[in-house]
Amino acid sequence: MVVKVLRLNNEGEGIASIDGKLVFIKGALPNEEVDIDIIEDKGNYYIGKLNNIITSSSDRVIPKCPYYDKCGGCFLMHLSYNKQLEFKQDKVKGVFKKICDIDINPVIYSFNELNYRNKVTLKVNGNSIGYYEEKSHSIVDIDTCLLLDNSINEVITKLRNFIQNKNHNISEIMIRSISNEIMISFDNMNSIYKEELLNIFPSCSIYIKDECISGKKSLIETIENYKFYVSPNSFFQVNSLTFRELYKYVISNLNGNGNALDLYSGTGTISILMSKHFNKVYGIEVSNSSIRDANENIKLNNISNVYFIEGKVEDKIDELKELDINTIIMDPPRSGSDNKSLKSIMEIDPRSIIYISCNPVTLARDINMLKDKYEIKSINLFDMFPQTSHVETVCILERKN
Ligand SMILES: C[S@@+](CC[C@H](N)C(=O)[O-])C[C@H]1O[C@@H](n2cnc3c(N)ncnc32)[C@H](O)[C@@H]1O
Numbered sequence: 372m373v374v375k376v377l378r379l380n381n382e383g384e385g386i387a388s389i390d391g392k393l394v395f396i397k398g399a400l401p402n403e404e405v406d407i408d409i410i411e412d413k414g415n416y417y418i419g420k421l422n423n424i425i426t427s428s429s430d431r432v433i434p435k436c437p438y439y440d441k442c443g444g445c446f447l448m449h450l451s452y453n454k455q456l457e458f459k460q461d462k463v464k465g466v467f468k469k470i471c472d473i474d475i476n477p478v479i480y481s482f483n484e485l486n487y488r489n490k491v492t493l494k495v496n497g498n499s500i501g502y503y504e505e506k507s508h509s510i511v512d513i514d515t516c517l518l519l520d521n522s523i524n525e526v527i528t529k530l531r532n533f534i535q536n537k538n539h540n541i542s543e544i545m546i547r548s549i550s551n552e553i554m555i556s557f558d559n560m561n562s563i564y565k566e567e568l569l570n571i572f573p574s575c576s577i578y579i580k581d582e583c584i585s586g587k588k589s590l591i592e593t594i595e596n597y598k599f600y601v602s603p604n605s606f607f608q609v610n611s612l613t614f615r616e617l618y619k620y621v622i623s624n625l626n627g628n629g630n631a632l633d634l635y636s637g638t639g640t641i642s643i644l645m646s647k648h649f650n651k652v653y654g655i656e657v658s659n660s661s662i663r664d665a666n667e668n669i670k671l672n673n674i675s676n677v678y679f680i681e682g683k684v685e686d687k688i689d690e691l692k693e694l695d696i697n698t699i700i701m702d703p704p705r706s707g708s709d710n711k712s713l714k715s716i717m718e719i720d721p722r723s724i725i726y727i728s729c730n731p732v733t734l735a736r737d738i739n740m741l742k743d744k745y746e747i748k749s750i751n752l753f754d755m756f757p758q759t760s761h762v763e764t765v766c767i768l769e770r771k772n
Contacts, residue, residue: 376403383446383760394419400428430454436517443505445758452484459762466731470739478752482612485517489548489611495541522548549590556603578603597672604660606637610755617753629697634684639665642677654679655687688715700725707733713740724768
């Protein structure tokens with residue numbers, strides 16, 4: 372059947388309407404007339420499969436990736452980059468419209484539209500290595516991924532050769548490229564292939580089942596004049612160029628004095644970057660590996676006024692309630708923060724809150740809880756994830772009156 376696409380949903384799928392019921396169509400763009408099949412009735416909406424584009428949008432571009440149709444890795448490669456940025460700005464505007472009337476600044480673009488990722492986790496099965504197909508557990512075999520740093524793609528080519536016709540027992544491989552050094556971490560591997568592996572990757576950091584068997588235990592990233600250890604299981608921002616802009620923006624918006632909290636602090640990057648603006652900075656982070664790196668990072672940078680607390684924000688934040696906290700930075704995972712932590716944040720009563728989020732929906736939900744007491748000063752967007760529908764948002768809040 373032929374439908375006209377009205378707009379994009381938050382995931383970047385085209386939305387059309389059939390007798391008043393919405394249909395979501397992956398790969399379709401606004402104003403296009405497309406021929407589709409309905410492949411699923413979800414009750415209050417349909418899922419459509421794009422068969423043919425009858426009238427094409429002028430914003431459509433040919434995806435550079437040969438696996439784009441099958442792979443679930445990115446979603447917007449058929450949309451011109453400028454329009455991707457507009458889509459992300461509109462998406463955040465739409466989400467925030469429900470809670471307040473505020474201007475959303477245009478997205479700060481990524482310096483690399485492609486080859487920007489410094490980390491990937493790939494699935495392995497027999498001779499295949501790649502990503503899962505969208506909504507499935509079958510592997511799309513890839514030679515290269517255009518989102519990844521070229522040095523990671525070179526590693527994938529070698530790994531593909533290495534796994535052929537072996538009883539290797541590998542099902543997942545994480546590869547990181549930081550400051551021109553490579554870390555490869557295998558979830559498992561038949562030890563009879565260890566020598567061969569080390570000959571292929573003589574200068575890399577190699578982990579098998581969380582044990583470092585060769586090379587450095589951690590890679591080191593430099594941000595401003597600070598150095599940061601990054602271990603295989605620690606969180607680290609994936610877009611090596613754009614995250615610097617985001618951090619710079621956050622630091623330039625600090626209204627610093629007194630003490631600060633860095634909630635969901637990862638390897639302590641933000642805590643350390645803001646340490647010279649405050650008397651004391653306290654980070655809370657649940658991941659043991661990230662906390663270990665964060666504590667090493669304090670030593671590496673000779674910092675004496677930053678303290679890290681291991682645990683969940685919701686369990687630990689009340690221990691810091693009595694400190695005189697001027698600023699809270701928070702950067703939770705996609706699921707956002709939680710009522711208990713948000714309530715404690717309001718009781719702590721900081722003058723300003725900087726909320727960094729990779730999910731505008733949970734960001735708006737959380738800001739909605741804070742907004743009686745805090746005024747939204749600005750919302751800025753950073754394109755950390757080109758070709759995908761994701762966007763990083765920084766929301767600056769100031770206590771009212
Ligand atoms: C988006 S990362 C932010 C890291 C850091 N701000 C940075 O820029 O590198 C989110 C972090 O929150 C941590 N995390 C997730 N849930 C948590 C919770 N309930 N309490 C504390 N940390 C949590 C994750 O381990 C991860 O390191």
